[in-house]
Structure formats: C-alpha cells, structure tokens
Amino acid sequence: MIRLILNLPYSILGSLIALISIPKKISLHKNPGAVIVTVEKLWWRFGYLKNIRATAVGNLVILGPNIEHKDLEHELIHIEQYQRMPIIQPILYYIELLKNGYQNNKYEIEAYRKAGNAYKNNFNI
Ligand SMILES: [Zn+2]
Incomplete structure (x- = not known):
C-alpha cells in the first residue's frame, strides 16, 4: 500500500496522460x-x-490502439519495477536510458524477458 502512495505523483501524471489520450x-x-x-x-x-x-x-498502464501480444504483460513488469523502487524508479530508468539506450536498458531487458515479447521498431516503454 505504501508503495502505491509513494508512486502517487507518477500515477497522477499517468492519469493526465490517459485523460488527454481519450480513455475508452x-x-x-x-x-x-x-x-x-x-x-x-x-x-x-x-x-x-x-x-x-x-x-x-x-500505477497506470496506458494501452494505445495498436497494442500487440504481450504488451500488457510488458507494462506490468514496469509496474512491478515502480513498486520495487518507489519514487526513484523513473529517475533510475532515465539514467539507464541515457547510459545504455533503449534496447540495452536493464529495465527494458527485464520487461521484454519476463513478458516474453520482443523489441521491434514500434515498441513499449
Ligand atoms: Zn518497456
């Protein structure tokens, strides 16, 4: 529960992103x-x-209109990452992104491996 609360600022941001994306x-x-x-x-x-x-x-997963097999599972691994490292997860993610790029980002590698989906030109974050 405390992890949900600690991630609340990000969840509010996610809610705003979902809202402007026209929720279905x-x-x-x-x-x-x-x-x-x-x-x-x-x-x-x-x-x-x-x-x-x-x-x-x-704590929000936003699925666009072109989702593919295992995209939800991939995003749920990112939710687990947020819950494992509340507050600082996005910061750690972007440090990793700057250091290693998207495909070699350890958080993406974990998400693709555990979800069982693969990186393509259009992808998940
Ligand atoms: Zn991802």
Missing part, C-alpha cells in the same frame, strides 16, 4: 496492482517515443 476502457489489475487504461490515440508521442504502443506511469 478502464480496468483494475491485481498483482501487481495497477489501473489499466485503453485509450483512443497516443497523439502526444514525440522523439524517441513517437512509435510507442503502450506505457506505464506510476
């Missing part, structure tokens, strides 16, 4: 605890994020 369907996931929002369009994507299909922010 909202559901709850247990273990890891997460709110899953399927949205109409990830229109705000830019830069290295421009091809993402889904994302996890705080």
Whole structure:
C-alpha cells in the first residue's frame, strides 16, 4: 500500500496522460496492482517515443490502439519495477536510458524477458 502512495505523483501524471489520450476502457489489475487504461490515440508521442504502443506511469498502464501480444504483460513488469523502487524508479530508468539506450536498458531487458515479447521498431516503454 505504501508503495502505491509513494508512486502517487507518477500515477497522477499517468492519469493526465490517459485523460488527454481519450480513455475508452478502464480496468483494475491485481498483482501487481495497477489501473489499466485503453485509450483512443497516443497523439502526444514525440522523439524517441513517437512509435510507442503502450506505457506505464506510476500505477497506470496506458494501452494505445495498436497494442500487440504481450504488451500488457510488458507494462506490468514496469509496474512491478515502480513498486520495487518507489519514487526513484523513473529517475533510475532515465539514467539507464541515457547510459545504455533503449534496447540495452536493464529495465527494458527485464520487461521484454519476463513478458516474453520482443523489441521491434514500434515498441513499449
Ligand atoms: Zn518497456
């Protein structure tokens, strides 16, 4: 419970991102605890994020219209990472991203390995 609260600022940010992406369907996931929002369009994507299909922010998973097999599972691994390292997870993620890029980011490697999906040109964060 405390981990959910510690990640609340990120969950609020995730809620805002979901809201501007036009939510279509909202559901709850247990273990890891997460709110899953399927949205109409990830229109705000830019830069290295421009091809993402889904994302996890705080305790929210945002699934875009073009999700593929195992994308939800991938994002739930990121939710577990947020819960393992509350507050600092996004900072650790971006340090890792700057050091090693996306494909060699240890948090992405873990998410792809545990979810059983593979990196492609359009991907998950
Ligand atoms: Zn990822």
